[in-house]
Amino acid sequence: MDNPLKRFTNTEKWNDPWFRALSPTTKLLWLWLVDHCDNAGVIDPDSALAAFQIGSGIEEKHFVELGDRITTIPNKKLWIPKFIRFQFGDLMASSQVHCSIIKLIKSHSLDYPIPSISDNNGTVKGGDTPKDKDKDKEKVKAKGLASLEEVRLCCQKVGLPLSDADWFWNKCEGNGWTNGGRPIRSWPHTIAAWKSAGYMPSQKQQQAARPSGNAELIHNQKALDRVEARIKQIRDSKPINGWPKGDPELKELQELKVERARLIGLLGYKA
Secondary structure, three states: OOOOOOOOOOHHHHHOHHHHOOOHHHHHHHHHHHHHOOOOOEEOOOHHHHHHHHOOOOOHHHHHHOHHHOEEOOOOOEEOOOHHHHHHOOOOOOOHHHHHHHHHHHHOOOOOOOOOOEOOOOOEOOOEOHHHHHHHHHHHHHHOOOOHHHHHHHHHHOOOOHHHHHHHHHHHHHHOOEEOOEEOOOHHHHHHHHHHOOOOHHHHHHHHHOOOHHHHHHHHHHHHHHHHHHHHHHHHOOOOOOOOOOOHHHHHHHHHHHHHHHHHHHHOOOO
């Protein structure tokens, strides 16, 4: 390849509990998918090629292990929902690079929030004229728009707060229930896709407030060190004849063992 793609990578992924929990082959498969997908995060995976380049056999279980980090789209290809946001941030119609991403999103029929791309005459590129857009909006209205209560119920079912539901409903009411100038085919699926991509306001707030993976790792390791030191201290003070039934230190020891197991799980260590 004369002009190989250059992409951002998260150097903290090696400290991410999700990534650490993957099997060695699945770790390599994930890196392979991220390197080989197109700029919308879509790929038609060639398992034989992946196995050859990774140096390990690829089976269905390895794709299953990746969970909701990948999803199958209608054309049977795989999509990495969080790829676009990680690589390009919020898409803007004024960016030539982003315009090429938006075209890919449309070509794959992805449920991803996109701005309209207009030329100097106000016509949306891709063949949609203002009249076409008005007709599409009329079709959506004919089907019946979702009520705020319906959107709230849907968000609650997928674990999103009511604030996200209110934001989604107001956004759709404001733009005629369209996404990038095109009518939303299924608003519940759009909510699910946007949640998977981390696009909802509550998710953005959590991402901004969340400490870096390395800081979290250090915090958990220090907590584990304190727990293990206390366990040793209690064991060293064990009476010769053992603790009497109901002894507070025996109860504390049992609680510390539970906490140690939890921290070991977070750190990805073997118990």
